[in-house]
Amino acid sequence: MAPDPWEGCFWSWGLLLWLSVGSTGDAPPTPQTKCTDFQNANLLQGTNLKAHFLLFTPSDPLCGQLVEESSDIRNLGFNATLGTKLVIHGFRALGTKPSWIDKFISALLQAADANVIAVDWVYGSTGVYFSAVENVVKLGLEISRFLRKLLVLGVSESSIHIIGVSLGAHVGGMVGHFYKGQLGQITGLDPAGPEYTRASLEERLDPGDALFVEAIHTDTDNLGIRIPVGHVDYYVNGGQDQPGCPTSISAGLVEQGGVKIEPLPKEVKVYLLTTSTAPYCVHHSLVEFYLLKLRNQDTCITVTFLSSSVTSSVTITIPRQQRHGKGIIAHPSPQCQINQVKLKFQPSNRVWKKDRTIVIGMFCTAPLPVHDNRRTVCLPEPVNLQASETVSHDLKITCI
Numbered sequence: 001m002a003p004d005p006w007e008g009c010f011w012s013w014g015l016l017l018w019l020s021v022g023s024t025g026d027a028p029p030t031p032q033t034k035c036t037d038f039q040n041a042n043l044l045q046g047t048n049l050k051a052h053f054l055l056f057t058p059s060d061p062l063c064g065q066l067v068e069e070s071s072d073i074r075n076l077g078f079n080a081t082l083g084t085k086l087v088i089h090g091f092r093a094l095g096t097k098p099s100w101i102d103k104f105i106s107a108l109l110q111a112a113d114a115n116v117i118a119v120d121w122v123y124g125s126t127g128v129y130f131s132a133v134e135n136v137v138k139l140g141l142e143i144s145r146f147l148r149k150l151l152v153l154g155v156s157e158s159s160i161h162i163i164g165v166s167l168g169a170h171v172g173g174m175v176g177h178f179y180k181g182q183l184g185q186i187t188g189l190d191p192a193g194p195e196y197t198r199a200s201l202e203e204r205l206d207p208g209d210a211l212f213v214e215a216i217h218t219d220t221d222n223l224g225i226r227i228p229v230g231h232v233d234y235y236v237n238g239g240q241d242q243p244g245c246p247t248s249i250s251a252g253l254v255e256q257g258g259v260k261i262e263p264l265p266k267e268v269k270v271y272l273l274t275t276s277t278a279p280y281c282v283h284h285s286l287v288e289f290y291l292l293k294l295r296n297q298d299t300c301i302t303v304t305f306l307s308s309s310v311t312s313s314v315t316i317t318i319p320r321q322q323r324h325g326k327g328i329i330a331h332p333s334p335q336c337q338i339n340q341v342k343l344k345f346q347p348s349n350r351v352w353k354k355d356r357t358i359v360i361g362m363f364c365t366a367p368l369p370v371h372d373n374r375r376t377v378c379l380p381e382p383v384n385l386q387a388s389e390t391v392s393h394d395l396k397i398t399c400i
């Protein structure tokens with residue numbers, strides 16, 4: 001085949017361009033951004049960690065820059081005044097790059113002006129699951145060492161947010177443990193179950209690992225952990241049956257993902273519903289109950305929302321000697337289409353004798369996220385709830 005005559009043409013133009021740019025000589029050379037992709041362990045049964053830290057910045061969300069041990073990360077565009085999100089993938093059976101990670105990082109950088117650092121531990125996460133598990137502590141230590149260097153640059157512990165997927169969630173927990181729970185936030189996406197369900201709190205992700213720990217459990221992955229591991233645990237599409245009455249809740253509401261909780265609750269299970277089609281969303285409402293009289297035991301009240309065809313429930317716990325309990329309820333239609341609320345006081349002692357206890361209190365609800373009090377709607381009168389009996393009230397919420 002004859003050489004394409006255009007090829008030579010482009011070549012000379014390119015040379016000309018290079019010569020002309022080069023010959024101006026006064027502009028300082030802009031540092032060449034070098035993008036590095038995830039490694040590919042190629043079934044090398046990696047027990048070697050070979051962890052890479054790849055920095056992604058808002059200015060180029062598709063380009064991961066390898067942070068070398070000796071280099072100054074600020075020269076790569078790391079901005080110490082912004083928050084830092086560290087993404088840790090999980091077990092990679094075939095030693096390949098996680099397929100979701102590019103889109104995930106782009107989405108993160110679209111949502112927040114932040115430094116995003118992806119931890120590539122493809123080598124250490126491949127082979128058999130248990131050998132990946134054995135690398136968790138080692139990786140946790142490497143990440144801690146990496147974060148230490150960021151802290152030296154003036155990054156605050158609380159501005160660090162670790163997002164760990166599956167086994168990566170427990171790596172995040174390990175790092176958080178090394179930082180004595182002072183990192184800002186850890187999000188566990190489908191924290192891994194095998195080897196962790198009965199693990200100690202030091203070994204697995206738990207609420208002590210960061211100022212705010214949340215976990216999203218989806219039902220699609222049977223490697224997922226079932227037990228709650230965060231301050232807030234979202235169980236997408238069920239996970240388990242109706243949560244029992246937690247023994248203690250000191251909720252207020254942390255502004256996270258549309259859910260505000262303050263001060264931090266000990267443990268809250270939140271059951272998220274999703275629809276079967278994108279964007280898989282539902283509406284969430286805060287429901288609150290204020291007792292008129294303090295009680296000497298925890299008070300559990302099940303709140304059920306009824307819209308035309310669907311019911312959604314949550315059980316609120318008001319701790320003993322407190323007036324106020326809160327819960328989050330997920331429902332497929334907007335809150336203003338909920339036309340009825342049912343309240344049921346669940347007696348705590350299940351004795352054969354019929355419990356005649358009555359509690360009286362105010363019920364209020366507001367759509368999440370709660371930005372102000374203007375959208376809070378309360379039933380006009382205090383309600384009387386007798387143990388085990390359901391009381392229905394109309395809800396009149398105007399659509400805006």
Ligand SMILES: *[C@@H]1O[C@H](CO)[C@@H](O)[C@H](O)[C@H]1NC(C)=O
Pocket residue numbers: 079080081082113
């Ligand atoms: C770092 O981020 C802050 C906040 O967005 C911005 O004002 C500042 O200019 C950035 N610094 C650099 C060096 O880009």
